[in-house]
Amino acid sequence: MPSPLDITRLAELLRLAAKSEILPRFRRLGSGDIRAKSEPTDLVTEADVEAERMIRRELREWAPDAVFIGEESVAADPALLGTLADAELAVVVDPVDGTFNFASGIPAFGVMASVVWKGETVAGIIYDPMGDDWVLAEKGAGAFLRRADGEAIRLAVADSRPLDAMVGMASPGYFLGKDREQLLSNLAKVRFFANYRCAAHEYRTFAGGHVDFVLYNKLMPWDHLAGSLIAAEAGGYVARFDGSSYRPLHVDGGLLIATDKDSWQLLRREIIGAI
Structure with missing residues (x-):
């Protein structure tokens, strides 16, 4: 289109x-x-x-x-x-x-x-x-x-990898209280994660095939519309935490982007869990 x-x-x-x-x-x-x-x-x-x-x-x-x-x-x-x-x-x-x-x-x-x-x-x-x-x-x-x-x-996203070999970008700052504690504990299951404090460079890093996932909780359109489309067009799987599609009017519900659907489901289960 x-x-x-x-x-x-x-x-x-x-x-x-x-x-x-x-x-x-x-x-x-x-x-x-x-x-x-x-x-x-x-x-x-x-x-x-x-x-x-x-x-x-x-x-x-x-x-x-x-x-x-x-x-x-x-x-x-x-x-x-x-x-x-x-x-x-x-x-x-x-x-x-x-x-x-x-x-x-x-x-x-x-x-x-x-x-x-x-x-x-x-x-x-x-x-x-x-x-x-x-x-x-x-x-x-x-x-x-x-x-x-x-x-x-x-650009093309990375090939899929096992959870314990994954490298990703996660922004825990907008998770609160026990949810943040649980998220940080769950992220110990991946090889490591980073946070550039800059979604622009995090999305560029993902779309270039250098990391396996990106994860956000707060969804303002200027932060995520461009990057999520670029990630999808590079072959990534994009969905909110409940599995629904991310749309321009969404400002909550979280966003998880992975290299493919199977990796997304694995990360959703092991990292997001019951949050």
Whole structure:
């Protein structure tokens, strides 16, 4: 299903925003350029705000009918998220995914966008400003690493492995109390797991065949629509914890992505368990 928007043009817009508004501020933020939102580790910087403003402005010029859903726009007006339900065409943007890393001077952050058409995610883009390349997908057309010189490499997830040999990405921070304790205990069954504090790079790592699973509990569309489509187009199996499909309007229910359905079911049973 091709995107109704030109994803090459959208990808270039993410790159332009990174070069104009994000990279010039990297490791140059003043104390007044960083603010906490919901908690001390949930940050927003001037780079987030200005990059999103630029992307929104440019999109209005060439896609005026698209509803724009940006993380910072929703932070300012939470009701905006509800407009995604009735939008025929929407572009969902995370201007700086991994803001904590960005604000800390850690070079692990990304710019993400997805295209939602008639209630379905049909395109996803993850741009890495430090590497100056994209991982992107259109529904039904595969997932690719595309470099700035135009070279494109098709991506594929790793081959399946036994549970005790699996390496994965898990984000325990949004599991609470006993659920977190149980999850961390269960994760001892895999070879090891990591958390980059940046879904953009975690999805890129999975789609490139370097890890066997990714696991999240909190589902905001700007964090997961692009990456989950890319993961699926690279051959991964994507589902919420109850086995249902992940859709653009879902903000809860957890998300587990594995290299294939059998691996997903094994991880669901052994790692998620009764959580």
